[in-house]
Amino acid sequence: MTSTVSTSFTLIPNQKYRRSSRRSKPFCNTVNTDSESLSTLGNFKALPLEIFQMVLKYLSVKDISMLSMVSKAISNRLINYISTSSGNRRLLLQDFHNLEISGKKEGSCVLEHYRSLGLLLKRCTLLLPTKDRLKYIHKILSEVSCFKLSGCPSPLHCLGLQCYGVFLQILTAGWDELECHRVFNFLCELSNLPRKVQTVVSRKPGSARKLELRIRLFCRSVLLNHWIHRSDSAFWLTRILKPWPMVNQARLLYIIFGPVSSLNGHVVWQKMIEGPTDETSLKGLADAIKLLYDTEAKEWTADDVISLVDELSVVPREWLMENNARLLILSGNNICFTFMASKAVNGRAVELARLVVFLALVCEKDLYCMDWAVKMMQKVCKVFSTPGERNNFLQSVENAFAHMIMDMLQSVMSGDRDEEDSSFLNLFHLVNAQANFHKEILYLTMRSTST
Numbered sequence: 001m002t003s004t005v006s007t008s009f010t011l012i013p014n015q016k017y018r019r020s021s022r023r024s025k026p027f028c029n030t031v032n033t034d035s036e037s038l039s040t041l042g043n044f045k046a047l048p049l050e051i052f053q054m055v056l057k058y059l060s061v062k063d064i065s066m067l068s069m070v071s072k073a074i075s076n077r078l079i080n081y082i083s084t085s086s087g088n089r090r091l092l093l094q095d096f097h098n099l100e101i102s103g104k105k106e107g108s109c110v111l112e113h114y115r116s117l118g119l120l121l122k123r124c125t126l127l128l129p130t131k132d133r134l135k136y137i138h139k140i141l142s143e144v145s146c147f148k149l150s151g152c153p154s155p156l157h158c159l160g161l162q163c164y165g166v167f168l169q170i171l172t173a174g175w176d177e178l179e180c181h182r183v184f185n186f187l188c189e190l191s192n193l194p195r196k197v198q199t200v201v202s203r204k205p206g207s208a209r210k211l212e213l214r215i216r217l218f219c220r221s222v223l224l225n226h227w228i229h230r231s232d233s234a235f236w237l238t239r240i241l242k243p244w245p246m247v248n249q250a251r252l253l254y255i256i257f258g259p260v261s262s263l264n265g266h267v268v269w270q271k272m273i274e275g276p277t278d279e280t281s282l283k284g285l286a287d288a289i290k291l292l293y294d295t296e297a298k299e300w301t302a303d304d305v306i307s308l309v310d311e312l313s314v315v316p317r318e319w320l321m322e323n324n325a326r327l328l329i330l331s332g333n334n335i336c337f338t339f340m341a342s343k344a345v346n347g348r349a350v351e352l353a354r355l356v357v358f359l360a361l362v363c364e365k366d367l368y369c370m371d372w373a374v375k376m377m378q379k380v381c382k383v384f385s386t387p388g389e390r391n392n393f394l395q396s397v398e399n400a401f402a403h404m405i406m407d408m409l410q411s412v413m414s415g416d417r418d419e420e421d422s423s424f425l426n427l428f429h430l431v432n433a434q435a436n437f438h439k440e441i442l443y444l445t446m447r448s449t450s451t
């Protein structure tokens with residue numbers, strides 16, 4: 001035993017350590033004895049806790065998270081540090097609202113910070129069971145009101161939920177499905193998400209606009225946006241949708257992925273009903289449908305997804321068929337064909353024929369190859385079991401073209417000045433669509449007769 005001050009790291013009174021380990025109360029059962037924890041502190045055991053924490057101030061969050069992997073004792077000290085008010089102040093940045101002033105870079109800086117913090121807490125809590133881990137982490141984060149579903153006064157201009165999302169993504173990366181189920185349940189309990197979803201789906205669409213917006217932002221920013229693998233996104237989307245009956249799933253899908261107003265972020269419920277819409281308004285919905293259909297999301301059969309698409313087309317009332325057709329095109333060949341085939345099997349030839357005409361119209365308007373629409377019709381023809389049914393369907397397609405052209409012509413002739421342009425344009429597109437559609441059929445027929 002030495003007594004010189006200069007080399008006397010070991011001389012720092014033992015009491016100091018005892019005090020420090022008493023402070024690590026929530027986890028003191030993991031720090032059984034002073035001697036055990038001291039032996040894994042290495043040279044840091046020379047430092048009183050206060051100095052240790054001062055040193056931490058000079059380390060980046062990434063470095064601290066590296067340090068946490070050194071030993072259990074160090075990791076416990078770091079957990080203590082995170083819970084202190086100075087640790088809290090430093091680690092829980094709440095600079096979520098300065099997007100305009102600081103520009104994009106600053107925003108990504110906060111996100112980056114929470115990514116590192118996620119890693120730090122992941123590493124520090126590595127040895128705890130999932131439930132305790134979540135509780136502890138929640139305790140740390142519960143101070144941040146912008147992480148709550150309805151916690152931020154200005155949710156459209158806030159990066160809080162996104163930061164929470166990247167934090168959770170890093171934290172749960174590599175966790176198995178059972179643990180992720182736990183995380184979802186835990187988040188539901190904290191945010192009261194199921195209750196809130198119940199409220200919006202049981203009311204008239206748009207009657208709880210602000211709540212719809214909150215749910216949309218929470219689901220997207222926290223639960224859906226940050227996954228790297230599509231299978232993870234599908235897992236989380238399934239968690240959100242599956243507890244509900246199909247009707248509510250469709251409504252919820254529209255709330256989360258449907259078109260919103262650029263002014264206030266509110267869901268635009270009339271978009272699919274009042275007039276032809278554009279691809280951007282439908283893209284979110286189409287991508288979500290594709291996600292459920294494509295990824296081997298075990299919990300969804302093709303039938304489930306098709307029923308969901310069907311249900312979606314009456315949210316909140318029956319959509320214009322042009323918008324339906326556009327959604328199907330954006331959802332990809334497989335979904336489009338399966339949807340149409342299910343109509344064919346159920347003998348809904350007339351409805352199906354109208355859909356073919358609208359697919360042709362959208363191809364014409366949105367500049368897709370008309371060849372695609374013809375091939376799709378050809379494929380669907382094969383679903384009909386008898387030549388009679390097939391001919392009846394083809395006849396219905398031609399009738400649908402004729403009826404729609406007559407209808408549009410009538411509205412052009414009777415329309416007032418304002419409307420004239422748009423109905424004339426529609427008629428123009430439809431006539432061209434018909435011409436192009438039949439041109440492709442002629443090509444196809446001539447090719448097959450000439451070979």
Ligand SMILES: [Zn+2]
Nearest residue numbers: 146152158160
């Ligand atoms: Zn906020």
